[in-house]
Amino acid sequence: MGQRVSFPSNAHTCQGYLAVPESGKGPAVVVIQEWWGLVEHIQDLVERFAREGFLAIAPDLYHGKTTKSPDEAGRLLMELDVERATAEVRGAGAYLLQRPECTSKQYGVVGFCMGGALAQHAATHDSNVGAVVSFYGGFKKVETPWENLNAPALLIYGENDQGVPAAQGRELAQKLQKLGKNAEVVIYPNANHAFFNDTRPEVHNPEASADAWKRTLELFRHSL
Numbered sequence: 001m002g003q004r005v006s007f008p009s010n011a012h013t014c015q016g017y018l019a020v021p022e023s024g025k026g027p028a029v030v031v032i033q034e035w036w037g038l039v040e041h042i043q044d045l046v047e048r049f050a051r052e053g054f055l056a057i058a059p060d061l062y063h064g065k066t067t068k069s070p071d072e073a074g075r076l077l078m079e080l081d082v083e084r085a086t087a088e089v090r091g092a093g094a095y096l097l098q099r100p101e102c103t104s105k106q107y108g109v110v111g112f113c114m115g116g117a118l119a120q121h122a123a124t125h126d127s128n129v130g131a132v133v134s135f136y137g138g139f140k141k142v143e144t145p146w147e148n149l150n151a152p153a154l155l156i157y158g159e160n161d162q163g164v165p166a167a168q169g170r171e172l173a174q175k176l177q178k179l180g181k182n183a184e185v186v187i188y189p190n191a192n193h194a195f196f197n198d199t200r201p202e203v204h205n206p207e208a209s210a211d212a213w214k215r216t217l218e219l220f221r222h223s224l
Contacts, residue, residue, distance in 0.1 A: 001047045005057070009091025010084070015060040016092055017043045019050035020101050026050070027104035027224035028096035030089055031058040032115030032122075034194070035073040037066030041199045052217055054108075055101050059092040061085045061118075077114055082121065082142050089122040097128060104224040106130030106151075110216060112196060113164070114139055116156075124148040131223035133216045135196055138164035146175065152182040154219050156212050158191030158205070186215065 002019040017038060020026075029049050033042045038060040049056035061080065067073050093107040108131040111119035116137025123132040124145050133154045153176060157169040166187045176183035188195065188208035195205040196212060 001050055002043055005095075007057075007059075007091055007095035009088045014088050014091055015063070016057045016095075017046050017060070018055075018057045019046045020055055021050045021053045023053065025101050025103050026053045026055045027220065028093065028099075028102050028107035029054045029056045029220060029224075030092045030096065030107055030109045030122075031056055032089060032109065032111030032118050033058060033061060034112045034197070035077045035114045036068065037062040037073075037076065039066050039199075041197055054220065055096055055099065055103075057092050057096055059088045061088060078140065080114075082118070082139070085118055086122050086125055089118060090126045090128075093122075093126065093128055104130065106224060108133070108220040108224050110220075111135065111137065113137070113194060117142070120144060120153070123151050123153065131219050133219060135212065136161055136164045136169075136193055138168070146179055146181070149176065149179075149181050152219060152223055153184070154215060155183065155185040156196075156215075157185065157187045158193060158195045158208065159187050159189045160191060161193040163193045186212070188212070 005018045042058050046056045109119045110133040112135040116134035117139030119134050123129040129151045135156045155169045157166040169185045173185035191205045191208040192203045194203045196209045
């Protein structure tokens with residue numbers, strides 16, 4: 001169902017993985033990778049969104065590199081330039097919005113771990129973002145201008161997450177709500193970091209994943 005495509009960003013050509021819904025048309029969603037890169041799990045998520053009626057793309061933020069090594073993933077994460085990656089997410093969104101299959105005027109953005117933090121960041125840098133879902137979003141220290149967030153935000157965490165603590169999600173949701181933003185935090189009991197990744201049985205939580213997926217689809221269908 002999916003295919004590799006190229007799209008422009010910052011006067012460069014970027015790569016991504018695109019899937020079109022069977023109906024041929026749908027609202028736009030950008031999927032942002034974990035620190036492993038644009039691996040099969042992320043490609044599968046793009047196709048899952050397409051099966052749910054969305055026009056979806058995952059930009060390749062590591063430019064062809066993927067890894068299964070946590071040490072290598074950590075190095076790739078540290079080397080990633082946040083502003084370049086954010087520009088490429090925006091480029092992927094703009095690419096979807098101008099495609100003839102797109103039925104929405106804005107795009108949804110969803111990311112996982114590193115990608116969750118980038119989804120938050122991108123939503124504050126692009127008025128074309130119509131909804132943002134961040135799964136256990138954590139990244140190196142970046143200044144995110146929350147006052148610029150105009151899209152509804154769904155923040156998803158696992159109660160047992162040691163890397164990106166659920167308390168961080170509660171604090172962020174409270175901060176956004178004080179700013180008058182439409183933000184909701186959902187924390188799943190007995191769920192670890194990366195609980196949504198069904199290729200990692202040691203952390204995957206099927207029940208939490210099913211509910212989080214349902215909430216994600218509901219937000220995108222309502223907002224886009």
